[in-house]
Amino acid sequence: MIEVENLEVAFGKGGNLKQVVKAVSFSVARGESLGIVGESGCGKSTVLRSLAGLDRHWTGRISLNRQSVDKNRTIEQLLLAQMVFQDPYGSIHPRHRIERVLAEPVRAMKKGGGWDRVPKALERVGLPAGFAERFPHELSGGQRQRVAIARALVLEPQILLLDEPTSALDVSVQAEVLNLLSDLREQQGLTYVLVSHDLSVIAHMCDRALVMKDGVFVDELDRADLQAGRTHAEYSAVLFQSSFL
Amino acid sequence: MPVPDSTSILTVRNLNVNFARSTLKAVDGVSFTLGAERLGIVGESGSGKSTLGRAIMKLLPNSAKIEAEALEFAGTSLGEASEKQMRKLRGNEMALIMQDPRYSLNPVLSIGNQVAEAAKLHLGLGKAAAYKAAAGMLERVRIADVERTMRLYPHQISGGMGQRVMIAMMLLAKPRLVIADEPTSALDVSVRGDVLKLLDELVTENNSGLILISHDIRMVAAFCQRILVMYKGRVVENLVRLEDAQHPYTRGLVAAMPNPRHPVRRLQVLDRPSIDAAEVRS
Numbered sequence: 001m002i003e004v005e006n007l008e009v010a011f012g013k014g015g016n017l018k019q020v021v022k023a024v025s026f027s028v029a030r031g032e033s034l035g036i037v038g039e040s041g042c043g044k045s046t047v048l049r050s051l052a053g054l055d056r057h058w059t060g061r062i063s064l065n066r067q068s069v070d071k072n073r074t075i076e077q078l079l080l081a082q083m084v085f086q087d088p089y090g091s092i093h094p095r096h097r098i099e100r101v102l103a104e105p106v107r108a109m110k111k112g113g114g115w116d117r118v119p120k121a122l123e124r125v126g127l128p129a130g131f132a133e134r135f136p137h138e139l140s141g142g143q144r145q146r147v148a149i150a151r152a153l154v155l156e157p158q159i160l161l162l163d164e165p166t167s168a169l170d171v172s173v174q175a176e177v178l179n180l181l182s183d184l185r186e187q188q189g190l191t192y193v194l195v196s197h198d199l200s201v202i203a204h205m206c207d208r209a210l211v212m213k214d215g216v217f218v219d220e221l222d223r224a225d226l227q228a229g230r231t232h233a234e235y236s237a238v239l240f241q242s243s244f245l
Numbered sequence: 246m247p248v249p250d251s252t253s254i255l256t257v258r259n260l261n262v263n264f265a266r267s268t269l270k271a272v273d274g275v276s277f278t279l280g281a282e283r284l285g286i287v288g289e290s291g292s293g294k295s296t297l298g299r300a301i302m303k304l305l306p307n308s309a310k311i312e313a314e315a316l317e318f319a320g321t322s323l324g325e326a327s328e329k330q331m332r333k334l335r336g337n338e339m340a341l342i343m344q345d346p347r348y349s350l351n352p353v354l355s356i357g358n359q360v361a362e363a364a365k366l367h368l369g370l371g372k373a374a375a376y377k378a379a380a381g382m383l384e385r386v387r388i389a390d391v392e393r394t395m396r397l398y399p400h401q402i403s404g405g406m407g408q409r410v411m412i413a414m415m416l417l418a419k420p421r422l423v424i425a426d427e428p429t430s431a432l433d434v435s436v437r438g439d440v441l442k443l444l445d446e447l448v449t450e451n452n453s454g455l456i457l458i459s460h461d462i463r464m465v466a467a468f469c470q471r472i473l474v475m476y477k478g479r480v481v482e483n484l485v486r487l488e489d490a491q492h493p494y495t496r497g498l499v500a501a502m503p504n505p506r507h508p509v510r511r512l513q514v515l516d517r518p519s520i521d522a523a524e525v526r527s
C-alpha cells in the first residue's frame with residue numbers, strides 16, 4: 001500500500017542545514033498497521049507529514065497504492081491518505097461547528113457539499129448526531145479526538161496516518177480511542193501508520209514497529225518481538241527498558 | 246538544621262476545596278499524612294489531584310474556598326498562615342515542580358540568573374555567592390557544561406534539561422516538602438527515568454517528603470512507596486502495592502493501559518456507572 005524509498009528531508013539552508021530524515025526506506029502492506037517509535041526530534045513525525053503531503057521538500061520516492069506520488073499531489077492522491085494529529089485542541093477550528101469541520105474536507109476535495117456525510121461520520125466514531133451542532137470547546141478531549149478521526153475518515157481514505165493520536169488523553173480515554181481505531185481498521189480494512197513515543201501503545205496497535213533514532217531506523221520489531229521485549233539494537237533495548245519501569 | 250519530627254511532615258485531615266459558587270467539590274474530604282517518603286497521587290484529568298497539590302501550597306485563585314480540619318506542615322498550620330507567611334514557606338520549606346519547564350521557567354531570564362535568584366531569595370546570599378550556589382546545584386542535577394548552560398535561555402535548552410533546571414531551582418533551599426505535579430509527562434520516556442531518579446536522590450538526601458502527582462499509574466507504582474487514588478475529588482483507595490487494588494476504578498485504570506506482556510484484542514474501558522455505584526456504597 002505504501003512504499004518509501006530513500007526518503008530524505010532536510011530543514012534550513014547552507015550552514016544551518018539539518019538533515020532530519022536520512023534516506024529511509026520502508027513499505028507497508030494493505031491492511032497492515034505499522035508503528036514508528038522514537039524520541040522527540042528523531043524525525044518520526046516528519047516521515048508522516050511527508051507521506052501525508054504536508055511537507056513538500058522531501059527527496060526520494062513515495063508511492064501510495066502502487067502509484068508514485070509527487071510533491072504536488074492530485075486530489076485522487078490526497079484522498080488516499082488522511083492524517084490524525086496529536087492535539088485535538090489544536091487540530092480543529094475553534095470557531096467552526098463540528099458539522100462544518102466534517103463537511104469542509106469533502107468540499108475542499110470537490111466531492112460535493114459534504115453536509116450529507118456528517119451524520120454517518122459521527123455515527124462511525126460513536127458520537128451522537130446532536131454533536132454536529134456543537135463547537136469544539138463543548139467537547140471533551142476524547143470526544144474531540146473522535147471528531148478528528150471522523151474528519152479523516154469522512155473522505156474514505158485507505159490509509160490513516162496517526163501522529164501520537166492518544167498522547168494528549170487520559171489512559172482511560174486512550175483505551176476508548178484505541179479500541180475505536182482497532183474496530184475501524186477491522187471493519188474497513190484500513191492501513192495504519194502510527195507514530196508514537198509510547199512503546200506500549202505501539203505494541204498494542206501494530207503488527208510491526210520501526211525504531212527511529214536521529215533520522216534513521218535502527219531496529220525493526222515484529223509482533224512477537226514487541227510482546228517478548230526482544231530487541232536487535234542497543235538503542236531499542238534502552239527504549240524498552242525506560243518505557244516499562 | 247534540626248529535624249523536628251521525621252514521622253510526619255504534612256498532615257491533611259478532611260480537606261475540601263470548591264470553586265466560586267459551585268457546590269461541586271474539587272477536593273472532597275481528603276485526609277493523609279506524609280513522612281519522609283514518596284507518596285504518589287494518581288487519577289484522571291479532573292479528579293482533583295492537581296488542585297489538592299495546589300491547595301497544600303495555597304496557590305489556588307481567590308475564588309477557591311479551602312476548608313480543612315487540619316492542614317499542618319512541619320508544625321505550622323497552613324490554614325491560618327497569612328499570605329506573608331506562606332511566601333516565606335514557599336520555595337524555602339515547600340516546593341512545587343510543575344509539568345512543563347517551557348512554561349514554568351521565565352523565558353526572558355538566563356538559566357544562571359534564574360537559579361541564582363532562587364539562591365538570593367531563599368538562602369539570603371549575595372550576588373557572587375548566589376551564582377556559585379546556583380552553579381553547584383546545576384552540577385548536582387548533572388547538567389553538563391554548567392558555565393555555558395547558565396548563559397542560555399529556557400528556549401535554548403531541551404525539555405529534560407529544563408526540568409533538571411526546575412528541580413535544581415526548587416531543591417536549592419532543601420525544602421522539607423516537594424510536590425511534583427506531572428514532572429515527567431512532557432518528557433521523553435528515556436529521560437523520564439533519569440529525572441525521577443534525580444528527584445528521589447535529592448529528596449532522600451534532604452530527608453524530605455515527596456508527593457508525586459501523575460496520571461501514569463504504572464510509573465507512580467514503580468516509583469512511590471504509597472499511592473493515593475483519586476476519583477471525583479475523593480481518595481478512593483490508599484495502596485502500597487498496585488496488585489492489592491480492590492476499587493473498580495483503580496482496577497479499571499490499570500486494565501485500560503496497554504500491556505505488551507499481556508496482549509489483548511480490545512482494551513478494557515472504565516465502567517463508570519459501576520464505579521459510581523461502588524462509591525455510593527462505600
